[in-house]
Every structure is written in structure tokens, then in C-alpha cells.
Amino acid sequence: MKLQAPPIKSQGIKTKLVPWIKTVVPNQLTGKWIEPFMGTGAVAFNIAPHHALLCDINPHLINFYQAVAEQDITPSGVREYLSSEGANLLKRGEAHYYHVRERFNKKFNPLDFLFLNRAGFNGMIRFNRKGHFNTPFCKKPQRFSPAYITKIVNQVAYVSHLLATKKFKFKCQSFKDTITRANTDDVIYCDPPYIDRHADYFNGWDVEQEKSLFNVLAKTNSQFILSTWHHNQYRENKYIKSLWGQFNMLTREHFYHIGASEKNRNLMIEAIVTNCEIQHGNNETNETDEMNETLKQQEQTSLLI
Numbered sequence: 001m002k003l004q005a006p007p008i009k010s011q012g013i014k015t016k017l018v019p020w021i022k023t024v025v026p027n028q029l030t031g032k033w034i035e036p037f038m039g040t041g042a043v044a045f046n047i048a049p050h051h052a053l054l055c056d057i058n059p060h061l062i063n064f065y066q067a068v069a070e071q072d073i074t075p076s077g078v079r080e081y082l083s084s085e086g087a088n089l090l091k092r093g094e095a096h097y098y099h100v101r102e103r104f105n106k107k108f109n110p111l112d113f114l115f116l117n118r119a120g121f122n123g124m125i126r127f128n129r130k131g132h133f134n135t136p137f138c139k140k141p142q143r144f145s146p147a148y149i150t151k152i153v154n155q156v157a158y159v160s161h162l163l164a165t166k167k168f169k170f171k172c173q174s175f176k177d178t179i180t181r182a183n184t185d186d187v188i189y190c191d192p193p194y195i196d197r198h199a200d201y202f203n204g205w206d207v208e209q210e211k212s213l214f215n216v217l218a219k220t221n222s223q224f225i226l227s228t229w230h231h232n233q234y235r236e237n238k239y240i241k242s243l244w245g246q247f248n249m250l251t252r253e254h255f256y257h258i259g260a261s262e263k264n265r266n267l268m269i270e271a272i273v274t275n276c277e278i279q280h281g282n283n284e285t286n287e288t289d290e291m292n293e294t295l296k297q298q299e300q301t302s303l304l305i
């Protein structure tokens with residue numbers, strides 16, 4: 001399958017893992033595809049179900065994609081905006097980045113959010129306790145070349161077309177509200193912040209939230225698929241055994257680019273935890289040649305698509 005990168009990027013983005021995740025998705029999806037942690041939308045936009053409910057507690061992610069769905073943000077509008085702001089960035093350097101960041105933290109313009117996301121350091125989406133975006137500049141004033149702008153415009157165009165032809169709904173709400181309201185024929189895909197890992201989330205993520213997520217998923221009558229980490233060369237995810245071990249599980253190697261430090265850029269064993277029936281051949285050692293080739297091609301591209 002051809003993978004489509006979303007216009008918003010983040011650390012830990014799942015674009016490269018979509019073919020693997022898709023092997024667990026039931027063939028007949030009669031209900032909604034639900035994501036309590038939609039993030040960049042990479043999984044949902046590639047799975048492309050007919051019906052989807054995408055939720056997050058970060059209102060800026062929801063506002064951006066809602067604006068695309070309502071055509072307040074269009075591919076042509078993105079090109080015009082990024083061309084103008086990119087020229088200002090090239091002229092004024094990091095001073096312009098911080099000018100836009102200050103403006104965003106007052107007015108919360110979705111296009112400013114896109115600019116900051118693509119010009120900020122290392123694909124980080126980070127907010128302080130006051131809810132203000134505080135990711136520093138990436139130190140690349142030449143960031144918005146014509147080719148780079150076209151790449152982002154094409155990503156917006158793909159999402160715009162998808163939202164015009166499918167029934168996607170975006171909602172800013174907690175994972176508890178999202179999961180507990182799911183129906184039996186829905187499929188819930190969860191990509192929460194990885195517990196005990198170097199990852200930012202809008203309001204943080206701790207042990208109590210991990211346990212709370214486990215409790216609501218353990219009680220749901222819906223089918224669910226959860227992405228998490230299993231182990232790396234240094235340590236294990238202790239919650240795999242203490243919480244998630246009662247469910248079906250798949251693992252595979254994956255390289256993540258998490259955090260600003262080089263020491264955090266290591267191979268990790270990724271895990272899928274699910275109450276769905278796992279078909280023989282889903283795991284890493286039995287993946288199809290087509291999937292392996294797709295993932296190989298993706299790994300040869302930028303770590304943060």
C-alpha cells in the first residue's frame with residue numbers, strides 16, 4: 001500500500017507502521033473507526049475507513065483538521081500562507097518564528113499551528129502548563145523551499161479529499177469519554193503516549209493514566225488495537241506484563257526518533273496489544289513481502305515524514 005504522510009508531523013508518528021497495524025484490523029468494519037488519541041491522524045488517514053471518530057485532548061490538532069474538513073483550510077490557501085510566511089522566515093530568521101509563536105499563543109490560528117509544527121525543532125509538539133506552544137525553532141530559516149511547500153500542500157490535498165468523501169468527525173475530548181461511548185461494532189485504535197518514554201503530550205502522561213486506559217479498554221465491548229512499546233536494549237516496558245499481558249500481542253522492531261538527544265534515537269521493539277483475533281502470519285516473522293518492501297522504502301526516507 002502507498003503510505004500517505006499527514007500535514008502535521010510529530011515524534012513517534014505511526015505512518016511507517018500502518019501496514020503492520022492494518023493486518024490486525026478486522027476485514028469487515030461495520031461500525032466506526034475510533035481513535036481516542038488521534039495525534040497527527042496518520043493511521044486513520046491511511047486506513048481510510050468510511051466512518052471515523054477522531055478525538056484528542058489537544059484542541060489545536062482537532063481545530064486544524066476540522067478546518068480542513070470544513071474547507072476553511074484549503075491546499076491553495078496553505079500554499080499562499082506558507083509561501084508568505086516562509087519568505088518572512090528566510091528574511092528575518094528565528095525572530096519571525098518566535099513572532100508567529102507568540103501570535104499563535106494569542107489567537108490560536110490553525111495555519112500558524114501548521115507553520116510552527118513544520119518549522120519547530122525536531123517535529124516536537126510541546127506546550128507549557130499554561131497551554132502555550134513552546135517548541136523552539138529548528139534553526140533552518142530556509143525551511144520552506146518551493147518543494148517543501150508543495151509536499152505539505154499535497155499532504156493537505158490528500159486529507160481534504162479524504163474528508164470530502166468519507167464521514168469523519170473530530171472531537172476534543174478525553175480518551176475515557178471516547179472509549180466508553182463506543183459501540184460493539186466499532187473498532188478502537190489507541191496510540192497513547194508511551195509510558196516511561198521521552199514523549200510530550202498535551203497534558204502529560206503518567207502511571208495512573210496508563211492504568212485508567214487499561215481499565216476502560218478491559219471493560220469495552222468494542223474491538224480495540226493498542227500501540228505501545230515492548231522493550232529496547234536497555235529496559236522493558238513493565239506494564240506489558242502487569243497490565244497488557246492478558247490480551248493478544250504482536251511485536252516487531254522499529255526505529256523511533258524520540259527526543260532531542262542522540263541517545264534517545266534507538267531501535268525499539270514495538271507492540272500491538274489487541275482483543276481482536278490475530279490471524280496466522282500477522283507477526284513480524286511472517287509478514288508479507290509486500291509489507292516488508294513498503295516498510296523498507298519508508299525507512300529509507302526521513303525519520304519524521
